[in-house]
Amino acid sequence: MPKFLLILLFVFLFVRFVLPVLLRMLLGRVVRKQMKNFGQQFGTEVPFEQPPAAPGPSTGGVHVDYVPPKQPRKPQGFKGGEYVEFEEVK
Template sequence: MVKFLLILLIVSFVVRFILPIVLRLLVGRFVQKQARRYGQQFGGTPFEGAFGGPPPASPPPGGGNVRVDFVPPKPTKDKPQNFKGGEYVDFEEVK
């Protein structure tokens, strides 16, 4: 009985304190590896967009002037002027 409790205590200690540290290290290395792979595949350094400064802003072409060639006409809603209500439907209340 004492041997079982001792083993249970050791296993619970490992699960509670040691396992999170080991998993954090393994997941951290995995994320770094994937970031390097992403950087090699698409160019640039890992985490460049996430942690680096904003990308350099390029001035808009034409000095920021906007020219609109076509403005679509606004649809008009045709509502009948002599609308007095809908059709009356007789119903029975069901209890």
């Protein structure tokens, strides 16, 4: 019985920690190979390349050209909305 539990523990640890890493590596290679084959069919080497970053200031700031003047959201004489009567239908 202890031998069975030890084997079960090793299988669990392998499936939980080692197998996902191996599958991620294998799947990454397969996807890269398929991308390369797809790119060769259409005359490009790498079909899904990231476009180069646009040059420019990378300060992270925001430049606003126009800020409209602040106005109150409600008019001064506003006392509420219009009352609409309704009947509840059952």
